[in-house]
Amino acid sequence: MTAPTTTRTTAPVRRRTTHLSPRLTAATAARVLRQLRHDHRTIAMMLVLPSVLLGLLYLLWKDLPTFPGQPGIFDRVGLTMLGILPFVVMFLVTSIAMLRERTSGTLERLLTTPLGRMDLLLGYGAAFGLAAALQALVTVTVATTIYGLDVKGSIWLVVLIAVVDAVLGVALGLLASAFARTEFQAVQFMPVVVLPQVFLCGLLVPVDQMAGWLQAISNVLPLTYAVEALQEVGSSAVATNTMWLDIAVVAGAALVALALAAATLRRRTS
């Protein structure tokens, strides 16, 4: 009798599932929206809060004199906020939602089902993108009718930019949640990821008046392009090429963030 030879084989290589299933993506988006539907207060806050905050800004500058020939401060800041607010809200909501998937064990369970990682992430993007569209529609309508926000271009373009911005927030939120182990950490990624972009996007100081190195940083932050796109819509009656290019940059950044987020979703963990 010979001694048994034990051949130690290494763990099977994790096969990448890069296939996309529109059906599973849609099912996931529908599930996320259903979760949202059960949370009435979140829906109410999502829809109403940006309009209320914008109203506060409107009242703040209402009676201040404006320089002739220059847009009013509210017209500039209010329009910029239409891009920043959905970005911030969706970043926060998504990073918490994804963290809950991780800590409740549902993520691990999902990864044992036929659902692909990209299906899950795109499902989130679609669901919160849709929520952002509703939010933007309400906010833009209120801003232009009640607060008299002056937008030269199409209001639908403002909504489109807000949605692309929200999807960017979703994508970065999904990515950030990979680095957070607790809700406390997840919430603190908001100032880390969001505030520098808000400071440098051209809202506080126009980008061309910043120091050179700050301009360089501003130029690689996606929110800068979203703000530029909004300013283009605000000042031009027809859609400009710059605006389309800006939108493409923001969408591209969102896709890169989604791909990175997919890479952080490990099917096997230790």
Added chain:
Amino acid sequence: MDSVVTVTDLVVDRGRRRVLHGLSFAVPPREVTGLLGPSGSGKTTLMRAIVGVQVVHSGTVNVLGEPAGSPALRNRVGYVTQAPSVYQDLTVRENARYFAALYGMSSREAEAAIADVGLTDAAEQLFRDLSGGQQGRASLACALVGSPEVLVLDEPTVGLDPVLRVELWSRFHAMADAGTTLFVSSHVMDEAGRCDRLLLLRDGELLADSTPAQLRADGRSDDLEEAFLNVVRAREGMAA
């Protein structure tokens, strides 16, 4: 022999600690195989390796002839974690329908799975409003909905009242009779007698791969807990 799960020399580390020390065993088809062992013995880690979500140090785990966790298995293997991993803010029905969609099933199968675990009357309730026992069953329904060939259940009867526990075990056997292979963990020895086959795990090592009858004979006791203790003592006597 066409075993459904084949584990060979499986070694798993978690952090710097070795959790499973080279396990080898096979799970036969269409039976209820119980994985018994105290809390901390490595049961959950072993189950995670079988469904392919655990990083393993060495060794192989094959399920239905494929490496554990391969895409081809994701329609065929169902997994229910110990803590119910279901969406708290959805109803039982919405949860079941979502998992049904992931497995390519319709809402009819979702209703059937809800009925199978006896939650039809609670189908419209939010998951977080259910009792602990109901939550476990709702989680189970989300795995049943895919009609898996292999069902891996991590402590499915914890916190259930005795009547429900007996009901659930007879459901497991009915499923096995219908062709499903079940791999069920428990830390309660009185559930061992309900399994067709038994794996006894302690400190990451397999103490027995047996049947309840065989274990009673080996441990020279009709009481499985007692028999298990005798097996452990005999082992430690050998080692000393």
